[in-house]
Amino acid sequence: MRVLLSTIGSRGDVQPLVALGLALRALGEEVRLCVPPDFREWIEELGLPVTPIGPELRSTGRARPDAAPPTLEQRRQMLEGMVAAQFETIAAAAEGCDVIVGATVLQIAAPSVAERMGIPYVFAAYCPAVLPSPHHAPPVLGMLGDTPAAADADLAELWAKDARRTSDTWGALLNARRAGLGLTPVADVRGHILTDRPWLAADGTLAPWPDPADPHVFQPGAWILRDERPLAPEIEAFLDAGEPPIYFGFGSIRAPHDLGQVIVESARAHGRRAIVLRGWAELSVADDAADCLVIGEVNQQALFRRVGAVVHHGGAGTTTAAALSGAPQVVVPQMYDQHYWARRVDDLGIGTAHAPGAPTAASLTRALERALQPDVRTRARTVAAAVRTDGADVAARRLIAT
The missing domain is CATH 3.40.50.2000 (Glycogen Phosphorylase B;)
Known part of the structure; x- marks a missing residue:
């Protein structure tokens, strides 16, 4: 089996996939990763091939918290470039693969690439709050002015708002690319990314799925990379x-x-x-x-x-x-x-x-x-x-x- 593990984010997003990749390799499977270039050298030192995607992300941590937000036009160009890069890079990285595992909700292209190739796609969340549930609120998108939900908040409405915002942000860009691949349009972008059978890579004691009888969410536990490095x-x-x-x-x-x-x-x-x-x-x-x-x-x-x-x-x-x-x-x-x-x-x-x-x-x-x-x-x-x-x-x- 050839597996592509794909994510866009910081080390906290990448490291669990590395842990999964090493576990798969130990079982005799072939693994590739598609991650930001910041992590290429580290992962390749572990013996796993990497296809870098997008620009380096490290500089974002050094930006001032009070820096001016991008203009609407700058944001449009940024999102358009991100989607284009994902479709091109992930499609190339997935060539010859039998399954794609995507982590983080920024996996706009991965499920469509898997669909076009006719192979399974698995979405993995690292926190229950990423997945819709009547028992908790959606994640807080502070850059968009969100604040943590009040105790008496209407959770159903919050999740509906989250779905509308995701489709409004990515729908046109995603569907333009899908049309070019001969795929039908997607109405619910969030549902398309998360799938109807998501995995929850979080520890059951620290972050249990609130409905343990739910057959749609598979919770294997956190993907922890064993670290044997000595302290300096x-x-x-x-x-x-x-x-x-x-x-x-x-x-x-x-x-x-x-x-x-x-x-x-x-x-x-x-x-x-x-x-x-x-x-x-x-x-x-x-x-x-x-x-x-x-x-x-x-x-x-x-x-x-x-x-x-x-x-x-x-x-x-x-x-x-x-x-x-x-x-x-x-x-x-x-x-x-x-x-x-x-x-x-x-x-x-x-x-x-x-x-x-x-x-x-x-x-x-x-x-x-x-x-x-x-x-x-x-x-x-x-x-x-x-x-x-x-x-x-x-x-x-x-x-x-x-």
């Missing part, structure tokens, strides 16, 4: 020099220019040291004090087991890695599914959900105060024991049987 000597030395520090990392999201100082002040307010991940925003701290260490890409699985708490943006991968380590969490959500993960961390009692938006030293200090309580750490360790690590293997076997 400077990190080991820092960890050994005192009590467990607080880890701060915000992945690929944009960050306020003063976030580095906010981080340091909140850690010091609790008498703690800080490890700060630069991330795509190139975070830094204002001084070179011995109680702070700024690092680059790191083995989270090894590091999180040795920190006092993990403060992060609420990506699915980071949330799962922190939960698996048994470290208390503070989630500072900004957009999309991050609000869901913040609520789950809070509801499970394994950490604290910070209010959406940019944190202040005072707000982050208060959030850490709760997360550092002994009962939270005890609960985090209990939940860690329930998190499964075989999701990619389960999914790989299911895919082979498709």
